[in-house]
Amino acid sequence: MRAQNKSSKKKKNWYVWTKRILIALTVLLPLGFGILAGYYGHQLESFFTEIQGEEQEPELGHGVTDEMLRNGQPFSVLLLGVDEREGDVGRADTMMVATVNPEQGNVKLVSIPRDTLIELPGTNGQLDKINATYAYDGTPYVIETVEDYLEIPITFYAQINFQGLVDLVDAVGGITVDSDLAFKVQDSEENSNAIEIKEGVQQLNGEEALGYARMRKEDPRGDWGRQERQREVIQSLMNELISLKTFANFNPILRAIAPNLETNLQSNQMWAIARKYRHTTQNIDTLTLDGAADYIYFPAYGQEVYVWVPHEEVLTSIQTKLQTHLELDESTESSETTSSSVDTSAE
Template identity: 55%
Template structure:
């Protein structure tokens, strides 16, 4: 009797082991199929992001050595507004990010779009956000490199209108609003979006309104820049969560038409895997300055502009150069330094 029970117990254990093995193989096959499907989808997605890059900016292979050796890199990040006449877009948000994997930190400088500058080719005065529609991405990168005396490794453009689909695809985001306000939605319905002061969950439409409102913020463009950075960081947090992995297809579909970069697919994967820790510590580099109204002959009237204090601009330049491990006091040949 006892022997029969032992035999039965051994058979049951043997059967459970076989069942576990079968289930394990099934799970392995299922995850393999899913991984293969997503790998192909991700590969196509990464290719699409590079599709509209200007020809002169396509070859970024000179950055491969820097990425492989984990050197600091820099990004020019543009938030683009709605298309205007002739399919031109002005840069609604202009940010420069330096990423240092050794220090495990990222620094972000926001350049106010109303910053007064002199166009290099015509010597005419303009606002910073006019460079992109006038000289394109190549001209903007060249100008930013000269303006901040740092090299730009890569660029990324984000259509803020695409935030609606992206935020909805990740299931919404959580923000901590410093003030209460109402703002129109993407259909221009007045006061359609209500933002309360404090911590709250936002859907796509609400996140877009939260990121773009400026007139009701006492800090003006600076307050909006902070909220835009907060939204971007919240979206990144959601994208890195497990729920986003299981909801990959709608996320990729939301990003695909709204994001553009000159990074290759392999470079994106390298940064995502090897520079990840640097994204956990994001610091803002502040610019101080003063606002005024300046007469623009090309427009025939005065326009609101913002001028950074020279001491503040120099300090920002030194901070970014030091973070990129360049000589903070040397501002010559900056475009070549990061590759050496």
């Protein structure tokens, strides 16, 4: 049974990392679009209308107003990748939370592994994997779960389909990367060695960008190497989005994004973010939920299921960092500094 679970996990691996890259992009896209506003205002307004989510959470936003955004108040975004297929309720296979602080000039980005073991909100201690929350009650329940888990309010959400990255990279005419490895990797159709990456500077199309970002096995740095390539893909794509040649491809870019993106961000909020927060995308701090794999028997599934259990001290540290970054508790940082001083003195 465990071997079957591991095999299934490998098959889903491509989808998980593909969406993870896309989700990281959604916090950057509103910032880049602001540069184009003066030239393509009408098209952008139509685009913003199209990507508005049909199911809005009334309490979402936690009192953050447009004026607060214009004044540079920190905010959080839940970046959600949902695998929905015809006739299936779908699952949120990828979740990332970004907190944005313009005064500090950076973004903190934490990925919550899809197999993370959590206690479902509103139950009497019922356990499940976090990616199952979408199947229970859609995006609002995912938001509630993430808020409980990370102990921060979620201001905005953005939900995207993995095919969006392929289309978007192709729409901007490709991206440039500088690979320190040469390797071959399968494509989105799972054809082995269909994509060849050379060592050095090169131009990649959408499929090649996916292959470049998702490869892990041939990288001696493992997941760390893959994360570095993901950041490179994101930054290169951002550079293309704000370059002059983007103006010539503006409509194809919007057509590539619109069918694959849903958000509760309003157009005026995106403009405010683009003007006030754009510089933060140059400094993205990735936080990692380190932990250990396990197998737990779930009565609902009738079998042992693979789960990821983050170390308690790691989870607590990330919660504190995000709370401080959102300026939820101004005393947190000074408290941590005092504690650090005491520990140093003790040594």
